[in-house]
Amino acid sequence: MAAIENIKRVLGPKGFLDQSEDTARYVTDWRGRHTGKTPLVALPKSAAEVSEIVKICAGNNIPMVPQGGNTGLVQGGVPDASGDQLVINLSRMNRILEINPGDGAATVEAGVVLARLQAAAKQQGLLFPLSLAAEGSCQIGGNIATNAGGIHVMRYGPMRDLVLGLEVVLPSGEIWDGLKTLLKDNTGYDLKQLFIGAEGTLGIITRATLKLFPAPRTAETAIIGSDSVEDLLAILARLRKRFGDKVSAYEIFPRSALEMVLRHIPGTKHPFQEPPAWYAVTDLWDVTPNPSLGGDLEQELAGCLDQGLAGDAVAARSLGQAKDFWKLRETIAEAQKLDGDGIKHDISVPLGAIPEFIRRADLALEKIIPGFKQIAFGHAGDGNIHYDPCPPAGMDQKTFLGFRPEVNRAVHDIVADLGGSISAEHGIGATRLSELAHYQSKTGLALRSAIKKAFDPKGLMNPGKLIP
Ligand SMILES: Cc1cc2nc3c(=O)[nH]c(=O)nc-3n(C[C@H](O)[C@H](O)[C@H](O)COP(=O)(O)OP(=O)(O)OC[C@H]3O[C@@H](n4cnc5c(N)ncnc54)[C@H](O)[C@@H]3O)c2cc1C
Known part of the structure; x- marks a missing residue:
């Protein structure tokens, strides 16, 4: 296809992967539950390159999947099975551009691995507080696109609270420069917030300015x-x-x-x-x-x-x-993955409702799958529980996973009843699309669609994710 050849030309020989043995790890999600196909994994090294390839995709109706460390848990960063979706992986855009103790801010490219930023901040007596078990592989762009949470949300907030500014390549290929380090900016709509948690559906984050804090002594x-x-x-x-x-x-x-x-x-x-x-x-x-x-x-x-x-x-x-x-x-x-996964939920409820949620979910599931093994763990300090039932003794994985729709509905009904959320920190991706459609109000869904259309009228940016 001529457009794909054009993209290769823009990226140069080191800037793409097109052999299936090389692209395999970019098309399979972290849990190994979904393997898609792609004509090419693009590995741009600058926002200008991202912009050029997005323009080619927009001009030729090629759908795009932005990707960071591919540690996401809802299949948001992997292509579907059509073989049409171009993966744009940000790994080569991995420079820490500035750590500025005076402003309490870091400026980084989107492909910086989270643990590297934590270490760089620490060296200067500062703290970048986002911390999660995938921090050795996940990237800042992915953290922003998923509004990642982790273990310090109760004190420092999720990624949404840690971003000061963004640079984003829009679905048209145009670059939006919102790279500021301001704590106060009251000039109307806070555009950066729309890209945070958007799971790559509104554009590709290429750079970010992030808040730093004094390191604990x-x-x-x-x-x-x-x-x-x-x-x-x-x-x-x-x-x-x-x-x-x-x-x-x-x-x-x-x-x-x-x-x-x-x-x-x-x-x-x-x-x-x-x-x-x-x-x-x-x-x-x-x-x-x-x-x-x-x-x-x-x-x-x-x-x-x-x-x-x-x-x-x-x-x-x-x-x-x-x-x-x-x-x-x-x-x-990691242990769950080795043990043979359960049915995953990533819910939040008001802090005081955690015991009631677990009690009611256990009771509801016992009726569906008697003797199921309960694994409920997580960030209790912010009401976020990963409720992941596993098969009872003697039941094979396939039979167990066949209960998923029924189990999801039972668990999420309880969450809705308690005023909670069906996705506390992992996002919607492709995995939770139907659940989102079920639990969001019509007005909420219409507003989401209107925002998506305003940014991406052709629907080429990460289609099949987040927007039902
Ligand atoms: C062991 C383990 C523990 C985890 N613990 C937590 C946890 O405690 N808290 C938590 O919140 N998450 C957790 N996660 C989930 C995951 O690590 C986070 O969602 C992480 O933020 C994803 O970053 P990534 O770079 O791997 O993104 P990817 O998986 O590559 O992508 C995730 C989403 O972001 C989009 N995206 C990626 N990069 C960009 C970009 N530059 N611009 C626009 N869109 C982009 C993708 O299209 C996709 O929709 C965990 C995962 C694992 C494997």
């Missing part, structure tokens, strides 16, 4: 065991009352998740003698040196033990031990 970590989620939330309330926003992460997981991690992830071990039903891992951060923080945390945890809220609790004595505690939480997704 004191960090304490603890793991807590308890009989119930209610008690873990009561402990969180106590920690917040005493330590305020020093509580920067609070993650929960059940014994079933821990057992799965211990089975699959080398170097993990049980933190307690007696395994409780539920666990929480928490971080306290202080931006000033605070030698008493560790003692204060231990004292508060002792109070939780006395009150019967916790059955066991250990404050980390070293960085290594803190990392060990976090590994138990951060490797759950």
